[in-house]
Amino acid sequence: MGNWVDIGAVNDIPLRGARCVNTPSGKIGIFRTLDDRVFALRDHCPHKGGPLSQGIVHGASVTCPLHNWVISLETGEALGADEGQVGTIPVQVENGRILMATAALAVAAE
């Protein structure tokens, strides 16, 4: 997986919080968990398109602000009784910087 692009510092995102990255193929939510892991999901709940980056981050999941669907940050899948999945984008952290795989972005955004 090539084309790793630096999108900012880990510390730019609050613990148990999220920020957005604007891309030509739509918004990507970048999430930071309590145990300092970073995830990237398309900012679009599989239910009604709610902006997941605005939700409450807990454990390795986020609750959509519109109708409270809980989405796994690890797989992008809806948890509990709901069914649906949102695209995930590989990210890695190096020296406190977040790198996102833009190749996957093109695929994920299709």
Added chain:
Amino acid sequence: MTTNLVVVGAGMASGRALEHLFEAAPGQFNVTLFGAEPRGNYNRIMLSPVLAGEKTFDEIITHDADWYAEHGVNCRFGETVTAIDRERKVVTSVKGETPYDKLLIATGSAPFIIPIAGKDLPGVMAFRDLDDVNRMTTAAAKPNARAVVIGGGLLGLEAAAALRMRGMEVVVLHLMGHLMERQLDPAAGYLLQRELESRGIKVHCKAQTKAILGEDKVDAVLLDDGTVYDADIVVMAVGIRPETRIATDAGLQIERGILVDDQMRTSDPDILAIGECVEHQGAVYGLVAPLYKMAEVAAQTLTGATAAFRPVQTATQLKVTGVSVYSAGDFAEGDDREEIVLRDASAGVYKRLVLQENRIIGAVMYGETADGPWFFDMLRQGTDIADMRDTLVFGQAYQGGSPLDPMAAVAALPDEAEICGCNGICKSKITGAIAEKGLTSLDEVRAHTKASASCGTCTGLVEQLLSLSLGDEYNPAAVQPMCPCTDLGHDEVRRLIVAKQLKSVPAVMQELEWTTSCGCAKCRPALNYYLVATWPGEYVDDNQSRFINERVHANIQKDGTYSVVPRMFGGITTPNELRAIADVADKFAIPTVKVTGGQRIDLLGVKKHDLPAVWADLNAAGMVSGAAYAKGLRTVKTCVGSDWCRFGTQDSTGLGIRIEKFMWGAWTPAKVKMAVSGCPRNCAEATCKDVGVICVDSGYDIVFAGAAGLDIKGTQALCHANSEDETIEIIAALVQLYLEQGRYLERIYKWTDRVGIDSIKAAIVDDLAKRRHYYERFVYSQEFAQVDPWEERVNGKDAHEFAAMAELNMVAAE
């Protein structure tokens, strides 16, 4: 090949028939459903709790729009079918003709209106559908309103009790010598009357209504004996008659109801009929259990299966909270009958069993009705009771010398014993579902079996079956945990936050042994609120535990944009403020500007990154956040009061502004809306607010615990104040008490229902020292709460919330 099925009537019977039909033959029927009411199928039996304010209408909806859509039902609600052409097989309604292959008539029944003078006056109503309930609720909202209920049967008494609960003066007029004479004998009727009278309901038996008096609306009811009862509304609940008009016009065979055979077919084999509108073997039914049975049979007939409807014995229960009445079978006296009676006057218990040849043929119970289903079961089975005759009336638990244990009684019920009469669900069906599907809660049992999902009177039995099946794993008395992260309930968590001096979200989770690393979207906002409310000035707000609206101080919309509502104290604005709002709307191309119900202006469709700049401009014109997003004080609506109005008694506008300026910024368990009206005409609609003030000549009447959202509830009186200062002290103390006792997301009216109005009055009205104490705590916490969040963010706070982390302009290099 699909069959075109037209259904006339969208009530409980046809709703149940459609459920069976879609289950048995999915996709086989193309259904068009006509209903006279402008809404789909709801649980009509539960209108009484809705009228009493114990349930909301939403809670009793059986089929919502999604359900109809899912099954492809063409809904024609609010459209009455006026004619059936059996030759051409079409029905006619306002919008034209609809062809059918099969027609199902389920028009139900119409309330019987006594043909007396005044019956058409505004204010005379039946108790049949949601519109009637809404009319009664509106009437009950008026202080000291009076209702006369004509008819002391099941429906009339439920209406009377509910209206009384809503604060009306209620008189029940009953033609017969005792209440509910079709279900109760005189002794039980007397006990029931005494109970209702103790609740402040006047009962007048042997009352022959002569006329309803009034010019352009109801004023009073006149009886034959000359008695006159004043009335704002008259509720006619004297009975129902099958609604057969379209069937009569179509030439179908009719007696009292539309005649049907065992397969629910009318005299035209392509037309079926079910529900209260039909007559089967000379009997007309009005209770839900037989109607559901008809629905099942009709669905089977339509799908070509064989099934037959058999006359059904029914038992009756009255749905008035705190009153237990049960009756089944035939309880008239007769030479060939014997009876067993148990009376305990001081405990208000009365049980009477009517026996014929050692078999129960009737049962009437008042006060203690748990054994009702057991007696009813033996009645239907024709069980020979000779062996247990001596102890029979004491109930099932006394048979075989076993001690009084309700669990043992339920355990001893045979598998085929009926638990839920409304839905015809027997014991084995419930225990089977619990075992097979691993059900662990009442809600799950309701979802899977429908038991206890209609009138709810069998809830206790279903819970006992749950606990019988699950043992210790089921504990109905257990406190509802806050969320799946803990076993503790809201109150316990609050108590421990104080007792253990817990001052941060992680501290609470650590000390109270949360099962998740950092909670969930349910508990985190609740904990954050409890900490804010418990430790004002000390606790540092956890932004990441706030819902997005409170995190960015604007309301998220469905498309991810936000709405912005500046405060307009008391609903008063100025040309300068309006100019600033107009300029902001232009400058940021805000698509929608709307006047809200709370007397202020909403700017909708603001992009998130524009929020701080929008606020900066509004701040510059002197406006602060209206907290339209907050679990906190929203608005104080006012009327123009003595400033302008010729009826105004006090300066309601000024008082409203004072209250809002004093109380804005406070965080509360759920939103708080207030209003101040300058006279009892109440133009500010204070009587449906969380807290309201009605100005009168002598001062200020303070009311609270109203609602006009999911629930509609008139306020209850708190007390009278003589000055603005006193009014403000009382309201602040009340809100502080709520702030300390309310569970997160629990509105004031729900909190009041939970803790009881007396406990609130004891703290705020009766005990001046306590009131002062709560008031001072409110004043203290306001020192930290009254900071304009917009200004803080204009000055750079939480800047990361409003800007993207990065802009990637390059498309992935491919």
